[in-house]
Amino acid sequence: MPEHTILIVEDERNLRRVMAAWLEEEGFATRAAENAEDALEQFARNGADLVVTDHRLGSGRNGLDLMHALKAEHPDLPVIIVTAYGNVEHAVEAMKAGADHYLTKPVEEADLVALVRNLLNRSGHALPTQQPEQNFGIVGESQAISELLHTVELVAPAPSTVQITGESGTGKELVAHALHTASPRANEPFVAVNCAALPAELIESELFGYEKGAFTGAHQSRPGKFEEAGKGTLFLDEVGEMPLAMQVKLLRALQEREITRLGSHRPQPLNARLVTATNRDLARDAEEGRFREDLYYRLNVIPLHLPPLRDRVEDIPLLARHFLEQFAHQLGRNPPALTGEALSILQSYPWPGNIRELQNVLERTVVMTRGDTIGPDDLPSTLSSPPASGKADFTTHHLPTIERQVVIDAMEKTNWNQSRAAVLLGISRKQLRTKMKNLGLLGSEGDEEPEGGSGSLPSD
Known part of the structure; x- marks a missing residue:
């Protein structure tokens, strides 16, 4: 199998070396550069299958400038932009400018490896084979399922938010369970919420909980799903159906890593790992204003896609x-x-x-x-x-x-x-x-079937 080369562009020497070591352990070849000019020279001499670059590169051109220069000649080249922790604005800017994905510092090994494999796989590259150790109840031996299981094993230990996409019936909740089972949170609660099944007026109290007297009918205090999940996993299914007003409150909770019950002024730490799922194209929904763009990027830190069954007939x-x-x-x-x-x-x-x-x-x-x-x-x-x-x-x-x-x-x-x-x-x-x-299958003869037990099938 041909060796894939990753070009790492990072002005911090130690981080550059650490990322290279992580990727080489996964079976990739790496090259490193400390600024945009060095990266362009290296790419011109040796090429690369994917580029990971910091957004800020000290003096000279930044990561976005480098990406534009590379994609001008190689539009299909996958590029990952690394941004400062919590700086979603830079991530949004990078994605709009043409980046294929982003990472925030401090970079997690699992996130980096999973994204590199994800983007190369999406680009049609044959990846270094990694056999998953467990199947977590997910049945299949196709390349798509093997890659999915390997990604689950990679990212399960990390705290990063995971977004699972796929058509209805592909098993998104099963994958969410797998992420929980394979994580250090396995002994903590796994709490699932179907956002499409909750009325808009109840979803905030369901997620965040409420204090006694917070609204009419609140006769006693009640914890929300975030509290119930504790240090475990909160799975938000059909997150694309969440009302826009609630999206703002979810975004704030993720940014501040704390929640507040309705009727209370005492914030509580948000300790649960968030996993979401959708069968919608949230990127398009974000572009068209049906889903908050900043929330989309907060949720789509690690994307996992489940292929439809027709694409894995084996x-x-x-x-x-x-x-x-x-x-x-x-x-x-x-x-x-x-x-x-x-x-x-x-x-x-x-x-x-x-x-x-x-x-x-x-x-x-x-x-x-x-x-x-x-x-x-x-x-x-x-x-x-x-x-x-x-x-x-x-x-x-x-x-x-x-x-x-x-x-x-x-x-x-x-x-x-x-x-x-x-x-x-x-x-x-x-x-x-x-x-x-x-179903319209009873005849017009009456409620009782005829003597002898046989009934009649009405004509359609």
Whole structure:
């Protein structure tokens, strides 16, 4: 594998040497320069695959000047700008000017290595292979998953904020749990909050807590999620749905590293590590004013991206086996095996709902299949005629269709006997009839199924 070269531009000699040592231990070659002029000369002679440069370089040109000079000739060259601690304004300036990412001082080894690998991987470079020691319950052997797991191991010990991006159903909360489990905070609380599920008027009290009498109905004091997380991890899911007014308060809490309950004037230290997740393009939302730009950069210190399932089809056999074993165990059965034809169907389908959709499909298939194998006929017919776009939100758009198909399949397998179909589905007959009514599957003959137990399927 070709060796990748990182050019480190830093006027502090010790930091220059330390960063070089960190990257060389990871398998990269390094070159170092103490100012912009030296860096340009070195790049002209030897080139580099990525540049890490301090924003301030003493006398002469600064890091942004160097970046502009390099990108004028090599626009695709990844550049990381290092800024003073807490100076988000410089970070925002650097990113707007064309930097690919930023780091704040004091630089953490894990952050530097993770960002270098992240940017080189995104640029299509074959990286030095690093086998993760654990999988943290994340199933897969693809290059994307191996890189993700290695990054989790790298950044978990650091206190840095991590932002996880990816489509719905890709397993963002599972990765947040992995970051917590692999960190020194593993014995502290892991607290998850879905920002999209909280009404705008309640989100501040949920996160920061409140004192008795702070508002109507506050009959007793209550800690918020930041306090509940303590020295552990606070996971903010769907952070892109947070109202703008609340974004300001979250930004202030992160800047000052303290929180204050509603109705109180006593600030408390913010000790939790923050991990956020979103399926939105927050960079675009920030550009268009739907998300605070300064908060975006505060949250996006270490970015982790989960690829959609359609981009890691080599993991589908492992995932399928995992889910089949899991659901069969719950039912007290031996896990059925997938035939080659069935596996081919699973690998050909675009999975717009990602892993969550695959999990739902296989759970339903295990429940409905009594044999030792699962063939093409045992899978939902929707898998053979996928939706036109692989990017639809399956979980919100298609679940009623799948539920309807599950009920129909159960009825067909029991010759339209509602009582037997209910047993097959693991629900009561009354629950089945309620589902059938809601799905438009009850005939017009009345509430009771005909003598002999078979019912009728209404025409669509």
